[in-house]
Amino acid sequence: MTIVLHRFPLSHYSEKARAALDFKGLEYRIVEHRPGLEQLAIYRLSGQRKLPVIEHDGKIVADSTEIALYLERTFPEGRRLLPEEPGKRLEVLALEAQLDDTLGKFGPRVWLRHALRDEQYLDAMGAATSPLFSAGLRAMAAVLPLAEQQVGAIERRFDEAERTLRATLDDLCVRLEASKYLVGDEPSLADVAAVGLVHFFKFPPSKHLFKPGVAGAAVRSIAEHPDLAAFFDFRDRFYRDYLQ
Numbered sequence: 001m002t003i004v005l006h007r008f009p010l011s012h013y014s015e016k017a018r019a020a021l022d023f024k025g026l027e028y029r030i031v032e033h034r035p036g037l038e039q040l041a042i043y044r045l046s047g048q049r050k051l052p053v054i055e056h057d058g059k060i061v062a063d064s065t066e067i068a069l070y071l072e073r074t075f076p077e078g079r080r081l082l083p084e085e086p087g088k089r090l091e092v093l094a095l096e097a098q099l100d101d102t103l104g105k106f107g108p109r110v111w112l113r114h115a116l117r118d119e120q121y122l123d124a125m126g127a128a129t130s131p132l133f134s135a136g137l138r139a140m141a142a143v144l145p146l147a148e149q150q151v152g153a154i155e156r157r158f159d160e161a162e163r164t165l166r167a168t169l170d171d172l173c174v175r176l177e178a179s180k181y182l183v184g185d186e187p188s189l190a191d192v193a194a195v196g197l198v199h200f201f202k203f204p205p206s207k208h209l210f211k212p213g214v215a216g217a218a219v220r221s222i223a224e225h226p227d228l229a230a231f232f233d234f235r236d237r238f239y240r241d242y243l244q
C-alpha cells in the first residue's frame with residue numbers, strides 16, 4: 001500500500017521524513033497542509049498537531065525520527081538508514097538526535113532572521129509563491145529588526161539560535177573533512193536528517209518542492225557562506241545521489 005506523507009510545505013522536519021522515504025526507495029504520495037485551523041485534521045488523524053505524519057497499511061506514525069525508524073523496521077530490504085554495527089548505530093542515532101535539537105529546533109529562527117534580510121531570497125520566494133505570501137514575508141522583514149532592537153530578550157534568543165546553528169554546521173564541515181559521510185563512509189540517517197533539516201536555507205533541486213520555482217532559492221548568508229561550503233556542497237551531492 002502506498003505511503004501517504006502529510007507535511008507543511010516549508011517544514012524542515014517534513015523534508016527530513018520525505019528524504020528518509022526517498023533514501024529507502026519507497027513510493028509515496030504527499031498531502032499538503034497549512035498551519036492553523038487545518039491542524040484539527042492532523043489532530044484527528046494522529047492525536048497530536050505536528051507534521052510530518054505518515055499513513056501506511058492502517059498505521060499512523062508521527063515525528064520524523066519515529067517515521068525513519070518505522071521505515072527502517074518495515075522495509076529492511078531498502079537502503080539501510082542505520083548501520084548493522086552497534087557502535088556505529090549508536091553514533092548515527094546520537095548525531096541524528098543532536099541535529100533535531102540544533103538544526104531542527106533553532107533553524108527556523110535563524111532562517112527568519114537571515115531570510116528576511118535577503119532581498120534576493122524574498123524576491124525568489126515571492127515570484128515562486130503568491131503575492132500574499134510574499135507580502136507577509138516583507139511585512140515581517142520590516143518588523144523583525146525593530147522587535148530585536150527594542151526587546152533584548154528577542155535578540156538574545158535569535159543570537160543563541162544563531163550560535164548553536166553555526167556551531168553545528170561547523171561541526172558537520174569538520175566531520176566531512178574526515179569521512180565521506182557524517183558518520184563514516186556509508187550514508188545513514190544522520191545524513192538524511194542533516195540534509196533535510198536545512199531545507200529552507202537553500203531549496204534543493206527536488207521534484208517534490210511545494211513550488212517548483214523555489215528550487216535553488218538560497219539564504220546566501222548561510223547557504224553560500226564560504227566557511228559552510230563543505231556542508232552545502234555535500235547536501236547538493238546527497239540530493240543528486242540519493243533523493244528525488
Ligand SMILES: N[C@@H](CCC(=O)N[C@@H](CS)C(=O)NCC(=O)O)C(=O)O
Nearest residue numbers: 011012013049050051052063064065
Ligand atoms: N519532533 C517533531 C517536530 C515536528 C515539528 O515541530 N513540526 C513543525 C513543522 S516543521 C510543526 O508541525 N509545527 C506546528 C505546530 O507546532 O503547531 C519531528 O521530528 O517531526
